[in-house]
Amino acid sequence: MSTTQRHKNRRVVERETAYRQYKTDVQSRGKPFYPWAMFHDTVMSLVVVSVIIALACIWYFTSGQDPEDVGWLGPRYAEAADPGTINFVPRPDWYFYFLFYLLRIFKWPDSVILGTVGIPTILMMLLFALPFLDVRRERRLIRRPVAATALLLTAVSMGVLTYKGATAEEATAANQETLDAVMKDNNLPDSTKEGLTLFFQSGCTSCHTYSGQGSANAGAPDLTDIGSQEGKDAAYFKRYVANPREFGNNVMPVFAGLGDENLQKLADFLEASKGEGGAG
Amino acid sequence: MAVPVRTKTRRRQQLEQAMLYPLDWVEERSGLVGGIKYFLFRKVPGDISWGHTLGSASLTAFLVQAITGAILAMYYKPDPATAYESIERITNDLTLGWLVRGMHRWGASVFIILMFFHMARVFLYGAYKYPRELNWIIGALILILGMFEGFTGYLLPWDQTAYWATIVGVNLQGTGPVVGPFLINVLNGGAEIGVDTLSRFYAIHMLLLPGAIFALIGLHLWLVIRLGVTSPPWSPDAAGAGEPDGDGRRPARSGLVRGSRGASE
Numbered sequence: 001m002s003t004t005q006r007h008k009n010r011r012v013v014e015r016e017t018a019y020r021q022y023k024t025d026v027q028s029r030g031k032p033f034y035p036w037a038m039f040h041d042t043v044m045s046l047v048v049v050s051v052i053i054a055l056a057c058i059w060y061f062t063s064g065q066d067p068e069d070v071g072w073l074g075p076r077y078a079e080a081a082d083p084g085t086i087n088f089v090p091r092p093d094w095y096f097y098f099l100f101y102l103l104r105i106f107k108w109p110d111s112v113i114l115g116t117v118g119i120p121t122i123l124m125m126l127l128f129a130l131p132f133l134d135v136r137r138e139r140r141l142i143r144r145p146v147a148a149t150a151l152l153l154t155a156v157s158m159g160v161l162t163y164k165g166a167t168a169e170e171a172t173a174a175n176q177e178t179l180d181a182v183m184k185d186n187n188l189p190d191s192t193k194e195g196l197t198l199f200f201q202s203g204c205t206s207c208h209t210y211s212g213q214g215s216a217n218a219g220a221p222d223l224t225d226i227g228s229q230e231g232k233d234a235a236y237f238k239r240y241v242a243n244p245r246e247f248g249n250n251v252m253p254v255f256a257g258l259g260d261e262n263l264q265k266l267a268d269f270l271e272a273s274k275g276e277g278g279a280g
Numbered sequence: 281m282a283v284p285v286r287t288k289t290r291r292r293q294q295l296e297q298a299m300l301y302p303l304d305w306v307e308e309r310s311g312l313v314g315g316i317k318y319f320l321f322r323k324v325p326g327d328i329s330w331g332h333t334l335g336s337a338s339l340t341a342f343l344v345q346a347i348t349g350a351i352l353a354m355y356y357k358p359d360p361a362t363a364y365e366s367i368e369r370i371t372n373d374l375t376l377g378w379l380v381r382g383m384h385r386w387g388a389s390v391f392i393i394l395m396f397f398h399m400a401r402v403f404l405y406g407a408y409k410y411p412r413e414l415n416w417i418i419g420a421l422i423l424i425l426g427m428f429e430g431f432t433g434y435l436l437p438w439d440q441t442a443y444w445a446t447i448v449g450v451n452l453q454g455t456g457p458v459v460g461p462f463l464i465n466v467l468n469g470g471a472e473i474g475v476d477t478l479s480r481f482y483a484i485h486m487l488l489l490p491g492a493i494f495a496l497i498g499l500h501l502w503l504v505i506r507l508g509v510t511s512p513p514w515s516p517d518a519a520g521a522g523e524p525d526g527d528g529r530r531p532a533r534s535g536l537v538r539g540s541r542g543a544s545e
């Protein structure tokens with residue numbers, strides 16, 4: 001042992017000794033990678049490629065040309081991108097569902113940053129720091145209670161959030177009956193009817209809820225009584241919807257594309273929204 | 281050894297030399313042949329099994345993505361006016377185009393799942409511990425870059441799902457303090473999704489990220505070969521297993537005469 005070795009603490013000496021022992025054991029008792037381990041790897045790789053081909057076939061042969069014909073694994077493609085209309089929930093690929101659902105828990109604007117940046121950053125830092133947080137040599141899970149608990153909690157919470165994200169209710173296209181009921185429940189004046197229709201057809205309900213309709217996504221607030229908030233009138237709403245960036249909202253899409261006339265109708269509708277049973 | 285020693289004729293010796301000459305030529309100039317021999321015939325712990333195939337399975341899934349991705353790139357047009365049409369053409373008109381696109385689409389999910397399984401296996405076995413900490417970090421980087429591949433690839437079909445999911449996805453990243461607005465500009469090529477966004481996502485998806493992932497996988501594999509893979513911790517035969525806090529040597533157990541296992545194989 002060199003002189004520097006003497007100053008190392010016991011844990012460091014131990015793990016170095018153990019690793020030397022590992023190298024010796026592998027040399028004396030190990031098996032050659034080829035063909036032994038390579039056989040397992042090859043079989044597994046063939047399984048992986050087969051599964052991918054099978055998924056591609058199931059996806060293609062059970063779905064149809066029409067975007068509505070979703071088959072077992074989803075449609076071949078949705079309608080071509082149209083910046084003018086959103087008519088369904090902006091839904092990410094399944095492995096982002098846990099983040100997507102996390103955003104339903106936090107509400108704009110107070111705590112949404114926790115869901116978008118805070119929690120993912122903390123998770124990523126923990127991921128990178130893991131080998132430095134857990135420095136014991138013990139590898140048997142049964143003697144690593146903290147690690148075992150963390151593994152279980154991570155797996156369960158990711159699983160639950162992914163499941164919840166996958167089954168999250170989507171905003172369904174509102175029919176006239178629903179619109180009439182919303183008008184009545186909220187004592188909305190007839191002049192806001194066009195604005196209300198626009199609200200339900202331009203994709204607002206993909207993220208916002210209104211009078212129990214729509215689905216809450218990306219931390220967007222409920223707008224049923226948004227008009228009763230102080231200082232928020234039609235002019236304010238018009239400017240906000242046209243360019244949410246101006247108000248520090250970087251999440252909501254810019255809706256300037258709806259045009260001046262439509263924006264005015266939407267803004268009038270929002271101003272008249274005083275909540276269910278409100279004065280109207 | 282009961283194998284009879286066969287003397288080679290002079291002619292045969294010359295033939296063998298001529299055939300091996302290219303290999304010798306490469307070996308002399310690069311050392312590659314020796315490297316591949318080392319890779320193939322290096323010893324691995326005798327008790328590793330199917331759990332240890334998840335890493336190479338992830339690699340296979342990534343290679344499927346690389347190959348199908350290269351084929352798709354020959355026909356895909358990263359332009360808002362023609363992207364959707366080019367996807368339709370790949371799916372409907374090209375021979376087996378649907379298969380290549382389907383494999384790329386579903387291969388992405390398989391790649392991500394396998395990386396998560398691989399990571400869970402490494403965690404379960406405590407294989408991220410000394411001296412493999414750096415390889416855990418490289419693996420985590422590959423996972424994150426792989427998920428960004430998923431995010432950038434999702435926009436490329438340029439359909440409604442892709443378009444609106446990406447707007448929200450980019451905007452959410454923009455809520456980050458300090459770097460948020462900067463990130464939005466970098467990803468979109470402007471404040472909003474516009475004409476440059478699609479080609480930007482395409483370049484990130486097929487050049488920047490795969491290049492980085494290839495490099496990191498190379499580093500990852502190099503460290504695996506250099507450091508060796510860990511035995512399952514519960515294995516009675518685990519290589520290098522000593523009692524924790526002991527002297528680093530495993531206690532004597534029955535059937536563990538050094539070398540006995542290797543000889544019986």
